[in-house]
Amino acid sequence: MTNEMETVERLTLENDTLRKRVAELEETVRQRDRVTQTIIDHVPALIFVMDLEDTYSHTSQSCAAFMGRQEVSEIVGHNAREFFPPEVFASWRENNRLVAAKGEAIVAEESGPGEDGVQVYRSIKFPIRDSEGTIRWIGGIASNVTAERRAEERLRESQARAQAMLDASTDLLLLVDLEGVVVMANQAAAGRLGCSPAEAVGMRDVFPLDEPARRASLVEEVRRTGTPARFDAARDERWFEVTAYPVRGGDGLPARLAIFGRDVTEQRRAAQEQRRLQEQVIEAQRLAIQEIGTPLVPLTDEAVAIPLIGAIDEVRAAHFLETMLRGVDARGAHIVVVDVTGVSDVDAHVAEVLVRAARAAKLLGAEVIMTGIRPAVAQALVDLGADLGGVVTLASLQDGIAYAVRGKGRAPSPRRGVRA
Incomplete structure (x- = not known):
């Protein structure tokens, strides 16, 4: 009986200890x-x-x-x-x-x-x-992450609007880093590269910065000056005026280049066409002035007068000879009155022109009457040794016209193609 009681007491104690331990574990x-x-x-x-x-x-x-x-x-x-x-x-x-x-x-x-x-x-x-x-x-x-996603969506919408505005421009717009890698491109620029704006991103050394030396020079220039750099570029027979603007980073130094390229092909072609037309107008004016400056004036059926005015260069000299000979031949003239009253200066070239005119007229059977030779011009001709032999000289154009109208000089002789 004693043993049984001891066993019960021991089990009770162990049970109390176990319950206490379970309670402690549950609390833990x-x-x-x-x-x-x-x-x-x-x-x-x-x-x-x-x-x-x-x-x-x-x-x-x-x-x-x-x-x-x-x-x-x-x-x-x-x-x-x-x-x-x-x-x-x-x-x-x-x-x-x-x-x-x-x-x-x-x-x-x-x-x-x-x-x-x-x-x-x-x-x-x-x-x-x-x-x-x-x-x-x-x-x-x-x-x-709603705020982040909404911010990202707003950013995408903003970028899409900016891209749409850039794509609406016909100018080439590029954003590149200092190594020449494209960060952004609009439709016009991508079209020149033969790709889409998205495909252009990541491309390196593209038009108009396809020359590494040019890019390096631009980078150095914008770093040194901090101001835009301008240059011309050409591609596929098109001309572009390009401006590279520095885009600064957080440290205030240029970190990227914004490239704006404007197609000026039509303007240049128009300017070239305008210059060509101006040159044509100038040439036409020059010819008109030559015609005015070397007029052929009929005096009689057999006499013409050519007054010379201003400086005589090689072009005017050739035109003078051509006008004189054509007039002599066309009108069958036997007397040509060349008035030099208005010639501003006489040098070796002018003297040679006058001599050649007299000889050429003589070959066609015409007599040259030279009028208006001032003392200074006469002295210049003597000093130059000009041979005006056979040329009749009179004081004034009026005297020359009177001489021609009276028919003085050598008698006309029949010539082929000469009118009566």
């Missing part, structure tokens, strides 16, 4: 759960654990608030379909099934309702296994 677990819950409640991300049937076993306070509940206890033990629209629940549940099937974590963007519209979350979902290695739960950490 509760403390750990409180610590864990406190930690996850202070994390702004949504944290949750659910079984494979989509029932929550753990959630953070932020997750409860996201689902419109005050306490975590209002979420734990409930199924996710109770809190979300069917289409949202179906999308999230599909990702949970994917984690369970793959047995590894995934990262996905998931959408959910919010006070100011649809919210976007970057979710990390991962499997949780039991002691035997079997997947029993799905854990998740979801961070709200």
